[in-house]
Each structure stands twice: as structure tokens, then as C-alpha cells.
Ligand SMILES: CC(C)[C@H](C(=O)O)[C@@H](O)C(=O)O
């Protein structure tokens with residue numbers, strides 16, 4: 001039988017509770033569709049720092065490398081915020097992306113009809129918003145040389161931002177490919193009027209564009225994009241950009257949908273392997289109370305089914321179940337208008353499993 | 357008599373038309389308050405490329421250097437977008453900031469009561485929004501070494517982001533000083549979980565904070581700030597950040613107020629000298645039609661009066677006049693709900709001059 005191996009990284013804060021619900025969805029998928037999953041848990045982030053002395057233990061990396069996909073809850077929290085660089089959860093995150101070759105971060109941002117009101121944007125502006133930010137994830141200023149040196153003006157810190165043609169080409173191709181399956185519009189975001197990396201980015205995207213005459217390409221400066229996302233979010237289809245700009249813009253895009261507790265993300269490399277995680281963070285303030293929203297993590301499983309396994313029917317089933325449960329009025333505290341009627345993490349997970 | 361010298365750079369696109377109205381305001385201020393201004397026009401940006409072969413002619417720099425303040429319209433346009441780097445308007449902009457030592461860009465973003473509806477944010481979210489982004493303007497990745505080199509993965513482009521303690525200290529002090537005159541809240545934005553420059557930024561801001569025990573300081577990661585601006589804009593007072601983050605966040609902040617055609621900005625160095633300009637761009641699509649909105653440029657004059665000359669009464673008069681004209685229902689096309697009743701640039705300028 002074709003057993004799919006999934007590395008499960010619960011992580012910190014609300015990570016373990018939301019991942020537990022996603023695992024129930026995996027189980028239910030086995031029953032309903034006859035698929036087989038083998039899950040292996042691994043330590044990562046803050047809990048790995050506490051238990052193993054490093055945010056990304058060798059063993060965890062091995063578990064991921066021998067899996068077909070990774071499901072990640074969330075990492076980080078105030079407990080580790082003042083640690084030295086090597087002992088910070090974020091360092092593990094950057095490390096795992098690089099080690100697994102996950103050069104592309106896919107962040108869909110769209111509106112859940114029943115949650116339109118949760119956005120701070122006017123409903124008529126939001127109407128029809130359905131975009132994907134494709135963020136380059138293993139290059140740029142995140143991974144360039146960093147150092148300090150003494151100068152006449154005191155200490156100086158330096159970060160280096162570098163991109164080569166190969167790195168830009170592969171992410172550009174992926175974005176064009178995704179745009180092709182959607183509304184065929186690609187916005188490439190850079191700061192080509194100032195940065196050399198952006199000029200190379202733009203040249204390279206233009207060269208790749210020749211292979212995608214059916215996709216309409218526009219170049220948008222990053223500052224302008226931050227504005228246009230607010231002014232006309234529904235006009236964007238696929239946005240492709242470098243690591244740092246993607247970090248900022250994908251969070252802005254997620255927030256403007258008002259559905260940040262509901263959005264899933266995928267980090268991909270070459271081939272079908274991927275790491276899937278909710279867009280929201282570890283929310284240490286509500287961890288352990290059983291009130292967190294497991295939907296984004298459950299939808300991350302659906303995204304895994306689509307992008308890594310090609311289990312579209314099962315993905316449909318999950319997404320339909322989520323919609324049904326929401327349409328029936330069930331809400332966790334973060335998305336409830338009337339907080340008193342909010343249900344907990346377990347109840348929400350169970351309702352979705354039952355609705356599949 | 358104390359004659360103030362103002363270098364006037366009309367620039368490109370709608371620049372000349374909006375600056376012309378601002379000059380009428382200067383003239384009216386002389387009549388009303390007995391001040392004396394000597395204006396000297398200089399070529400800059402696209403028009404300087406066309407007429408002098410460089411975006412920032414020596415002569416223009418001299419005019420600015422011998423002035424007490426600079427009033428700038430807007431620069432740039434599609435005509436010069438594909439020029440080589442040295443022949444682009446933006447290069448002139450970066451050059452003039454550096455040459456004049458304008459290390460700080462002050463961008464107030466607030467709501468004009470009568471324009472609340474123009475924002476894509478819900479009015480109840482926007483309510484009370486009144487913030488200032490203090491952007492470092494002569495350091496960071498904008499001014500670091502840039503180059504290309506050949507690698508096994510094709511050409512590679514490199515940008516360098518550097519900050520030293522002196523650069524961070526002076527902008528931090530300025531932001532704390534501004535916060536002190538307002539609601540005494542400062543948000544310092546960085547990406548300290550990834551960047552070395554951000555870690556130095558945070559350490560330095562924390563050290564300066566000791567001198568400002570009356571100002572409440574919070575550190576916000578740039579991706580989170582892009583979200584929080586959307587979620588709770590009114591909770592921000594002063595935001596201080598480095599050059600690239602400031603570029604993105606100040607545009608996001610301006611756009612969310614819905615008043616981008618109305619916002620002024622100041623670029624300052626040590627001492628009282630400053631360069632003042634509207635936040636909006638050169639809008640080449642509507643240039644020369646006499647329909648552009650001169651209010652942001654007129655309010656830039658008011659900001660100049662406050663920050664460079666200390667002419668608070670005159671600044672009050674301008675700001676009150678703008679408010680009065682808007683309250684009376686007069687609108688240029690960009691802010692008119694009913695476009696048919698929109699008035700032109702000249703009419704708007706005259707109404708404000710008359711109301712002073
Ligand atoms: C935690 C941090 C290093 C990370 C990033 O900036 O990539 C996070 O913000 C994200 O977007 O996944």
C-alpha cells in the first residue's frame with residue numbers, strides 16, 4: 001500500500017493543540033478515503049531548545065527528510081525571545097527551510113464569506129479578494145552574510161542581500177505556473193528603482209515571462225504594493241516577491257482578509273515535498289486553554305493533500321466540512337462575534353471531522 | 357529684515373501645478389503676517405535629466421544648500437523609467453537626501469474628518485488614527501554597496517544593508533523627541549529575529565530610551581507592524597524605523613487614512629533645515645490638466661513653517677483654511693464623491709488662499 005509519511009511538528013504555544021485536531025482529520029481521511037498515513041512526531045522550536053539544546057535537532061531534520069511532507073503547528077514565544085541567536089526558535093525555522101530546500105512559500109489569502117465582517121476593511125472593498133503570495137524563502141537578506149565591525153561612528157552592523165539568476169528563475173516559474181491555474185495575472189514586486197537585487201529580479205522575471213504569454217505580468221514597487229493591497233485587494237491574483245518583501249506583504253494580505261486565524265501556508269522545494277503550517281503564530285497568551293482555532297492547521301492538511309499528495313477529493317472534503325461548520329454558525333473565540341457562544345479547540349475539530 | 361530663503365523644486369508631472377498653488381500661499385503669508393520669503397526655483401528629477409543631463413544638477417544642490425528650506429513638488433514619470441541608473445529621477449532623490457544630510461523623514465498620517473469615507477478601512481477602525489512615521493533616510497540598504505558578480509548559478513546581484521550606532525542614535529532621539537510632544541508612545545520597528553542591523557537597531561533604541569523614561573517604548577517586528585497598522589491604526593502614535601521598512605510602512609499608513617492626496621512630509625537633518633514635499637507622487641496621468649489636488653503641497657508649507665521657521669501662527673492659518681474649504685464641501689477630483697462637482701487645482705488653491 002502507498003503509505004504517506006508525515007512528519008508532525010507540534011511546536012510551541014497553541015501548536016500542539018491545533019496539530020492534534022489536524023491529526024484527527026488525517027485519521028478521518030484514512031477511514032473515508034482509504035489512504036494511509038504514517039505520522040512521526042519531532043521536536044522543533046522552543047520545546048526543542050528546552051529539551052535538546054537546539055531549535056532544530058539533527059533527529060528532527062532526519063524525520064522531516066525521510067517524510068513525504070511536514071505538518072507544523074507553530075513555534076516561538078516570549079520564553080525564548082531573549083536567547084542568543086543560536087538558541088532562538090526563528091533560527092530553527094530559517095534552518096529547516098534551508099536544509100529542506102524549501103525555496104518557495106505559498107500563502108493564499110482569501111475571504112471566508114461568513115467572516116467578512118471580521119476584516120477592518122470595508123466589505124465592498126474586500127469583495128472577491130482571493131490572492132496568493134508566492135514568497136522566495138531561502139535567499140535574500142535572511143540568509144546573506146551578517147556581521148558587526150567597529151567604525152568611527154561606533155559599532156556598525158551589516159546584512160547582505162543577494163540573489164542569483166537560478167534562485168529567481170525557479171521562484172518566478174513557480175509563480176507563473178500557479179497564475180496559469182488561476183486568473184492568469186502575476187504581480188512581481190520589487191524595489192527596482194533602488195536595489196540591484198531587484199533589478200536582477202525584474203530582468204529575470206521578464207525573461208521567464210516569455211514562456212508564459214498567457215499570463216499577464218505587472219511589476220509593482222514594494223511600497224506601492226503595500227498601498228495597492230489596501231486599495232484594491234481583489235485586483236491581485238498571484239504576487240511573487242523576494243523573501244523580506246514577502247514576509248511583510250503576505251502578513252499584510254492575510255490580515256486584510258480578516259481571516260488570519262483561518263489561513264494555511266505551504267513551503268515547497270523542487271518536487272512534491274512540502275512543509276505545511278497555519279499562517280498564525282504560537283499565540284502563547286492563549287496556549288493551553290483549549291480555546292485556540294484549529295481551522296488554519298486543518299486547512300494546512302487540505303493544502304498538503306492538494307500540493308504534495310494530489311488527494312484533491314479528500315482536500316475538497318476537508319474544505320467543504322470547514323465551510324459547513326462555519327456556515328452553521330460555530331465559532332472559536334478568535335472569530336466569534338459573541339464570545340460567550342464560542343466553542344473550544346476540541347469541539348471545533350470534532351465538528352469538522354464529523355462533517356467530512 | 358529676516359528674509360527666509362526657500363528653494364522651490366517643482367519637478368515633474370503635477371509637481372509644477374501643485375507647487376504654484378503652494379507659492380500663492382507663501383505670498384499670502386507675507387501679506388498676512390509680514391514675513392518675507394525669497395524663493396529660488398531649481399531643476400530636479402526628470403526635467404533636469406531632460407534639460408541638464410542629470411537628475412540632480414550641481415546648481416540645484418547649491419540653490420538648496422544656500423536656502424533655509426526646500427519645497428519639492430514631485431519627481432519621476434514613465435518617460436524616465438527605463439533610463440540607466442544615473443539618469444533616473446530616483447537617483448536624484450537619493451542623491452539630494454544624502455547631499456543635504458536629510459537623515460530623517462517625517463510622515464504624519466491622520467484622518468481628515470470629511471474624508472473618512474475615502475478610506476478602504478471601516479470608519480470605526482480608523483477613528484482617532486493620528487500617527488507619525490519617522491523613517492531613517494540616508495542609511496540602510498538604499499545606500500549600501502551594490503554590485504553584480506558571476507556565479508555558478510548565473511549572475512548574482514548584491515545589496516548591502518549597514519547601520520552604525522551614530523545613525524541609529526540620531527534618528528531614535530528625534531523620534532523620542534517627537535513622541536514627547538504627542539501621546540508619548542513610540543513603536544520601534546525592526547526585524548531583530550533575523551537581521552543583524554535590526555539587532556543593533558534595537559539595542560541602540562533601548563539605550564536611548566533610558567533618557568526618555570516618560571515615553572512608552574514598544575518593539576514591533578516589521579511583518580507584525582504591517583498587520584497591526586491595519587488592525588489597530590489608532591493605537592500608534594510615533595513609529596520609528598529604518599529606511600526600507602519606513603518606505604513600505606509609511607506608504608501603508610498613508611493609504612489607510614484614505615487621505616493620501618492630503619498628506620505632507622518633511623525630511624530633516626541636524627538643525628532646522630528641511631525639505632518638504634507632498635506624500636503623493638507626480639501622477640503623470642493627470643499632469644497638465646489642472647485637476648490635481650494642491651492640498652498636500654500646501655500643507656507641506658505649513659509643516660515647513662512649523663518645523664523649520666517656527667511660524668506656528670501662519671501654519672495654523674493654513675491648516676485652518678484647508679479645513680474650512682473642505683468643510684464647505686469643496687473637492688478636487690481625487691477626493692470628490694461626485695466627480696462632476698469637482699473643482700480644479702487653481703480654484704482649490706485660490707479658495708485656500710482666500711480662507712487664510
Ligand atoms: C519568525 C520569522 C523568522 C519568520 C520569517 O520572517 O520568515 C516568520 O515571520 C514567517 O513569516 O514565517
Ligand SMILES: CC(C)[C@H](C(=O)O)[C@@H](O)C(=O)O
Pocket residue numbers: 193194223446449450603
Ligand atoms: C522613489 C523612491 C526612491 C523613494 C524611496 O523609496 O525612498 C520613494 O518611494 C519615497 O518614499 O520617497
